């Protein structure tokens with residue numbers, strides 16, 4: 001099947017990237033985007049993610065004291081975007097305190113919470129008490145309107161997420177709510193139906209290809225060759241995904257650039273580009289490990305030394321140099337696509 005030709009609207013990215021490359025060379029970047037993995041505990045057992053399997057070896061929470069240590073750092077004083085993720089962030093009993101701390105130190109930053117949506121009561125309670133709810137976004141994962149429970153290996157998880165979505169829309173109609181769908185070999189044929197479901201409810205759908213990121217969602221299975229096949233698609237599956245992405249991507253401006261690479265990488269073409277992900281971002285794992293990019297080694301651990309020490313340190317400089325100087329084949333970055 002011949003795919004429609006896509007425009008290359010990369011100018012915006014090239015300009016932004018050149019500026020970042022310049023600043024990065026001279027270590028002049030102040031952090032504007034932070035992701036905090038609040039916990040690696042989870043109440044679901046998703047097939048594409050092995051977070052829940054870590055419980056066999058013990059789990060970690062990013063403590064309130066460590067979160068404060070991160071947020072008071074002079075290097076993050078200009079933070080504009082702060083994402084809370086997990087594991088399941090709503091398993092944290094102190095999530096309201098974490099949010100209050102964020103608001104006291106960074107009153108204007110946009111907070112995004114990624115959740116599986118299962119803990120309806122806790123989620124509603126959190127938003128009922130949250131200060132400045134207009135500046136929070138909530139992303140609820142739904143991996144297919146019939147395949148979701150199969151994906152999460154948890155019966156009733158779809159019904160519960162739908163209930164949360166309904167309650168949020170009813171009680172907090174101004175909250176920025178989106179649905180997140182990870183495309184895998186098990187649910188690729190449900191993207192369209194899930195897209196229609198979201199359209200009917202006025203919800204944006206964020207789609208993301210399954211990734212094999214050792215430092216994050218796949219630290220255990222990554223090692224097992226037998227399970228690698230969950231990360232690969234057959235030709236027919238790829239054609240279906242590509243047709244859908246091209247169809248919904250019609251006339252959507254800069255997203256085309258991302259889709260162009262995504263399409264190419266799914267077809268096995270080399271990803272011929274420099275990294276497009278902002279150098280101004282940091283990811284903090286639940287065990288305190290700090291990543292400049294999660295496909296590279298951590299640049300340090302926040303339990304040992306402060307943010308400044310790590311971002312000015314040798315490991316971060318090496319990581320940045322690798323990102324800046326070479327064509328990175330490790331991911332298609334941008335990592336997701338908002339429909």
Ligand SMILES: C[S@@+](CC[C@H](N)C(=O)[O-])C[C@H]1O[C@@H](n2cnc3c(N)ncnc32)[C@H](O)[C@@H]1O
Nearest residue numbers: 048049086087088114115116141180210211217
């Ligand atoms: C690790 S989860 C944490 C938040 C929450 N538990 C949830 O599922 O939304 C964050 C996001 O990563 C996605 N994810 C999990 N495993 C993935 C993988 N192997 N590749 C790409 N995305 C993945 C999830 O679907 C979710 O949207």
Ligand code: SF4
Nearest residue numbers: 042044046049087116
């Ligand atoms: S994707 Fe989210 S809900 Fe699913 S197992 Fe991983 S952390 Fe849990």
Ligand code: SF4
Nearest residue numbers: 275293295328330331
């Ligand atoms: S893997 Fe490579 S392209 Fe992807 S975010 Fe990291 S440095 Fe950028």
